[in-house]
Amino acid sequence: MNVNMERKWIVKEEGNPAEVRKLAQELNVDHVLANLLVKRGIKTFDQAKNFFRPDLSKLHDPFLMKDMDKAVERLNKAIVNGEHILIYGDYDVDGTTAVSLVYTFLRTLTDKLEYYIPDRYDEGYGISYKGIDWAIENKYTLVISLDCGIKAVEKVEYAKERGVDFIICDHHLPDDQLPKAVATLDPKREDCTYPFDDLSGCGVGFKLVQGYAQKYNIPFEKISHLLDLVVVSIAADLVSVVDENRVLAFYGLKQINEAPRKGLLPMIKLSGLDKHKISIDDIVFKIGPRINAAGRMESGRTAVDLLTCRREDDADKIGATINEHNNDRKNIDREITLEAINMVKQSPDFDKRKSTVVYNSQWHKGVVGIVASRLVEAYYKPTIVLTNSNGLVNGSARSIPGFDLYEAIEACSDLLVNFGGHMYAAGLTLKEENLQEFSDRFESIVAEKITKRFLLQL
Numbered sequence: 203m204n205v206n207m208e209r210k211w212i213v214k215e216e217g218n219p220a221e222v223r224k225l226a227q228e229l230n231v232d233h234v235l236a237n238l239l240v241k242r243g244i245k246t247f248d249q250a251k252n253f254f255r256p257d258l259s260k261l262h263d264p265f266l267m268k269d270m271d272k273a274v275e276r277l278n279k280a281i282v283n284g285e286h287i288l289i290y291g292d293y294d295v296d297g298t299t300a301v302s303l304v305y306t307f308l309r310t311l312t313d314k315l316e317y318y319i320p321d322r323y324d325e326g327y328g329i330s331y332k333g334i335d336w337a338i339e340n341k342y343t344l345v346i347s348l349d350c351g352i353k354a355v356e357k358v359e360y361a362k363e364r365g366v367d368f369i370i371c372d373h374h375l376p377d378d379q380l381p382k383a384v385a386t387l388d389p390k391r392e393d394c395t396y397p398f399d400d401l402s403g404c405g406v407g408f409k410l411v412q413g414y415a416q417k418y419n420i421p422f423e424k425i426s427h428l429l430d431l432v433v434v435s436i437a438a439d440l441v442s443v444v445d446e447n448r449v450l451a452f453y454g455l456k457q458i459n460e461a462p463r464k465g466l467l468p469m470i471k472l473s474g475l476d477k478h479k480i481s482i483d484d485i486v487f488k489i490g491p492r493i494n495a496a497g498r499m500e501s502g503r504t505a506v507d508l509l510t511c512r513r514e515d516d517a518d519k520i521g522a523t524i525n526e527h528n529n530d531r532k533n534i535d536r537e538i539t540l541e542a543i544n545m546v547k548q549s550p551d552f553d554k555r556k557s558t559v560v561y562n563s564q565w566h567k568g569v570v571g572i573v574a575s576r577l578v579e580a581y582y583k584p585t586i587v588l589t590n591s592n593g594l595v596n597g598s599a600r601s602i603p604g605f606d607l608y609e610a611i612e613a614c615s616d617l618l619v620n621f622g623g624h625m626y627a628a629g630l631t632l633k634e635e636n637l638q639e640f641s642d643r644f645e646s647i648v649a650e651k652i653t654k655r656f657l658l659q660l
């Protein structure tokens with residue numbers, strides 16, 4: 203599959219020589235090391251100390267986050283009044299770890315608690331009307347959404363009209379209009395002055411728990427065990443490991459290595475990892491994909507079942523199922539990747555095209571994202587892999603560094619039923635009759651916008 207694989211190295215500029223010299227002196231370290239630090243924004247002794255010795259006291263006050271006071275108060279009211287609380291999250295690793303974290307904490311305070319993970323294929327990403335209707339039918343009056351919800355303006359309104367309140371914990375970029383939730387925690391809100399905005403969705407969930415604990419005098423030692431889930435989300439969501447994330451990741455790794463929750467044990471075992479020596483890379487490449495596999499082949503609910511499991515033998519059973527899914531997935535994705543590559547090679551204008559768009563109605567919808575990533579590796583072009591599900595064409599898109607894929611898809615929005623995502627990864631749904639026109643327009647937008655600096659000199 204190695205088709206002219208070349209990579210372009212982007213070397214960060216050297217640090218400011220005066221700053222490098224000063225830091226090297228202050229720390230009594232070599233210029234090479236000082237230079238690496240300066241390039242990461244570390245310029246003083248104190249900043250270096252925080253970098254090398256992450257300290258829990260450096261976690262930011264959760265109440266610096268806009269709406270934290272309202273969130274904590276509403277949550278407490280629900281607990282005190284015995285309201286039914288629904289924890290709602292996405293099916294990916296960030297979403298399922300976030301749900302598991304908040305669930306693990308809240309079940310010590312109330313038993314009127316349930317979690318809901320939307321079906322990836324039936325309901326798609328984020329909050330769904332189906333989920334809200336389920337909450338209404340089952341008498342839930344408070345929904346805590348994790349890793350999603352910031353764009354669900356109409357859905358939150360719909361819920362509110364029917365007596366269901368929302369606390370949103372998200373880390374995605376909001377639109378101009380915010381949902382009318384009781385509280386909307388999102389460090390990327392324009393009016394939120396929280397000092398760090400690159401938390402994972404699970405990280406925002408942790409801040410809610412931390413805020414609650416702080417207000418109601420629950421000692422930090424009672425919640426620090428939850429950090430094992432936060433580090434999994436940080437690694438899997440690829441948020442930057444600086445500032446508060448560095449502290450959370452450091453103590454999360456410590457937790458995983460010293461006393462991992464029961465649900466992580468089978469993942470560690472099945473990944474063949476050395477207990478007590480687990481690194482961020484092990485999470486990115488081994489544990490994360492296994493958790494994801496559950497959401498891809500079955501339901502994200504299985505992942506939460508596992509991560510919140512209290513008994514080791516139950517955990518082993520669920521873990522084995524998830525692992526089987528992961529192996530199935532690997533075989534399927536290999537097969538489909540080969541088919542897709544053949545398809546690309548046979549297309550007459552293959553050399554000239556600046557994008558890759560492939561469609562086969564028979565492909566498994568659970569692996570199109572991975573196949574798209576493999577095609578990006580093979581051809582280094584913005585790529586869309588599509589299949590058919592419930593009579594509609596849908597699939598995943600992946601980009602190359604520097605190219606805004608989301609923008610290109612958005613420019614075709616009149617041809618789409620639905621789409622969502624960000625600069626490098628997106629999902630989309632369209633009617634089959636619009637496929638050719640979409641594919642042509644996407645190609646022409648990519649061809650127009652992509653500049654040489656994104657592409658390789660093949």
Ligand SMILES: [Mn+2]
Nearest residue numbers: 296349403439
């Ligand atoms: Mn996320």
